[in-house]
Amino acid sequence: MDEIFKSAKCLFCEICLIHFQKRTGILASARKMSTQQHNLVLGNMNPCIKKMEYAVRGPLVIRATQIEKEIAAGVKKPFPNVIKANIGDAHAMGNKPITFIRQVLALITHPPLLESKDFPEDVKQRARDILHGCKGSSVGSYSDSAGIEIIRRHVADYISERDGFPASWENIMLCAGASEGIRACLKLMTSPGEGRRPGVMIPIPQYPLYSASLAEYNMEQVGYYLDEERGWALDPAELERSIKEARAHCDVRAIVIINPGNPTGQVLTKQNIIDIVKFAHKEKLFLFADEVYQHNVYVFFHNSAKVTNEMGAPFNEIEMASFMTCSKGYMGECGIRGGYAEVLNLDAGVMAMYQKSISAKLCPTVIGQACMDAVVNPPKPDEPSYESWNCEVQGTLASLKRRAELVANTLNSIDGIQCNTVQGAMYAFPQVTLPPAAIAAAAEAGQAPDVFYAFNLLESTGICVVPGSGFGQRPGTFHFRTTILPQEEMTKDMLGRLKEFHINFIKQYS
């Protein structure tokens, strides 16, 4: 291993990234590699950007892409191909788009196709409704910053039907993927440096959008551990411990839940959500409910808005936002960038400020908004697209469920790997027991043990996963996150390679 990775602390920090890119020659070269003095340098740039880490796209992925190119160039490897199990990118892994969604998007993009006989009437009607909501009947016009009204209304209808409680379209803020909505809400609570730093409670393990955004916004990350031994359950006592310790040094403003869990794949019980809501109410916290995997559920699912409504006052009055996306679920339309936030119970002035703050960004992509529309307003059983839509959706979800079981069961069949049931989302987050000699070898290589394991896995098998340290884990434990997205045959192939690697790795360091 290269000396570059001799940063045991992180895998995507300032030093390792730059050195890695230099070593691999993929550092974007300045137009002239002259000897000029730079005015903007690491020493005087925004230190918050330097602190950001986003492991899902870190050096392991860069190396994986490089190996792909090596294989394409004829370099012999002990494996036929790279399997990118690092990111929840369904289409990249061969999952097919839903025809209904793409047909709607094609029609709004090129309205002369509305005359074509190749598109069913329900698709055309969806397209006409969306175009009617666009200024000048064109997806090329800006929408309102919060999104097109008819789509916001469709989202509210979807939530109302899902929950049995009425949702209000004015609370629906469309956004270019859930990440943008989450960041817009977080930003309401940042502080430009005076007084105590604002803090946000996030689960550990967490999805690194949170740690990266908190670093970028100079906010304090306040971790609360999920209980791995109880299937990554949420423990109210741990919430109390976490906030008590944090309040000594920062101003805790909000709490995040990721449900279904990323990277952990658990689904919170209703009691978990009740506990969180009561906690948020008691501690006066804004609740971020990241529910982007609400369609990827293999057991049961309770969304937070419905639970708070069932709990009644004062719990249904807490300030909260629930986030949804087009990128996950059965649709997996990551590249289209559609999503929404349902923002509830905000102070009227703060809500106005929120709307103002997004106006400078003009609007989320209209096609992304339309994709969200196709998700929340799918074909009804009496419509012509229903049968094929339903068949595609059920087929995708059933296959994901099979893969979720296959991945967890196979991982658990490997000595030294323990994996909780994948109840939802698209990931498994197994714990790996590493022998002392492996930990010593990692230290020797200047790497965290889980990073060392993951790099060895990549170089030996072509499988790209993300080390647990990119998400956070209890000290002394080691994990990795793998998606369940490779197609079923490839999932089997991947698990076979992984098992063989793990056995050899343990043998080597025992």
Next chain:
Amino acid sequence: MDEIFKSAKCLFCEICLIHFQKRTGILASARKMSTQQHNLVLGNMNPCIKKMEYAVRGPLVIRATQIEKEIAAGVKKPFPNVIKANIGDAHAMGNKPITFIRQVLALITHPPLLESKDFPEDVKQRARDILHGCKGSSVGSYSDSAGIEIIRRHVADYISERDGFPASWENIMLCAGASEGIRACLKLMTSPGEGRRPGVMIPIPQYPLYSASLAEYNMEQVGYYLDEERGWALDPAELERSIKEARAHCDVRAIVIINPGNPTGQVLTKQNIIDIVKFAHKEKLFLFADEVYQHNVYVFFHNSAKVTNEMGAPFNEIEMASFMTCSKGYMGECGIRGGYAEVLNLDAGVMAMYQKSISAKLCPTVIGQACMDAVVNPPKPDEPSYESWNCEVQGTLASLKRRAELVANTLNSIDGIQCNTVQGAMYAFPQVTLPPAAIAAAAEAGQAPDVFYAFNLLESTGICVVPGSGFGQRPGTFHFRTTILPQEEMTKDMLGRLKEFHINFIKQYS
């Protein structure tokens, strides 16, 4: 006028926005209008968000939309319709999309259309190339955060051909509209509160993306005035004055030029650009070259990258970024959200940090990227789409040129209004001489004089413009920005209404 607008200072501030929304009943209502205590309130939210202003989407526009609804509901007005001349939103004003672009986007969105005989071969080839660059051959997969490599290469080819100097694709960062790229670059220079605040020089008048983003990022806005009497020219002595004054209280890091100008519609001379580049070099500033209107040019145009290349060392080594978009030009695809930044001469470490900072946002919309591709890689003269593409593009640009002349000439025919030639972009920014009685009436109404004028214009004629105070203007002068985007007949209608209003307004206050 309502007491709500008794904020003479701004037209989109905390108070007036909230009160305005309350009065008009369009404030997004919280789900429950209960008496609950809010934890996140104006008093403890991010003060930078409160400071942001984005006049292009301010209360005037909200009122204009309300008037539209009133007309639709049968309310009688002294005008038949609202004309939204407030925002550079071409398709909303009836400008037609370019067929070639939309065909490419339809094919990548719904690839079965590649089999259709209704699409020309060059369109299909563009679509195949883009899909080949997408993981899993789907626009639903995430791209690299900097964009799809083949599109970045096409952008570099476009710049190379435009300038006659080679551009490097690694310096091209695709983004969801130029705004996102500008904000990503600005963010490199922000500071989390320690030490002197970073400052950025921006032209006055400016496009409020800059003032809003600087407020949001807690950076100091350092204005330099453009010289209205010399056609909004740039004056080197004014740059010196501005930076000298600013350096007494902040750390000036960058300078912005907007060329062609928004809202001012001028095109910088080559000497202007040379002066700016020399100034940036001498003062060790990062140069932001906002060149999103580079296709909307009715006289001549020199882009900054070419000029620096012609100037040679050391001037071609300054740190700079040039921004482009799909939203303007002949295409006007605002809702699609495509753009790029060409980032030049960055310190290698800073460039790596830049790439890391955008990775947490995953990627710009792939369809927006594809739209940028269709713009930089249009049909060649020997390709089947060329003739119709060229006809549409030339027709659009010629019509915009006619409208640019028509608007400026008509405005100049009105006593008390003076307008510089519209050399580029999509706007006129005339100065209005207001009689003392009108200024007194505005003060009485609690409004800035230009806001008062613009609200009266809207209520009397249905024309929605943006007051000059939203962009900045020399104290004691009053302007408004109008787009030149209404179709030609509507532009004539608009100018007729405006002329009549202005004559009556002056008469009323003389």
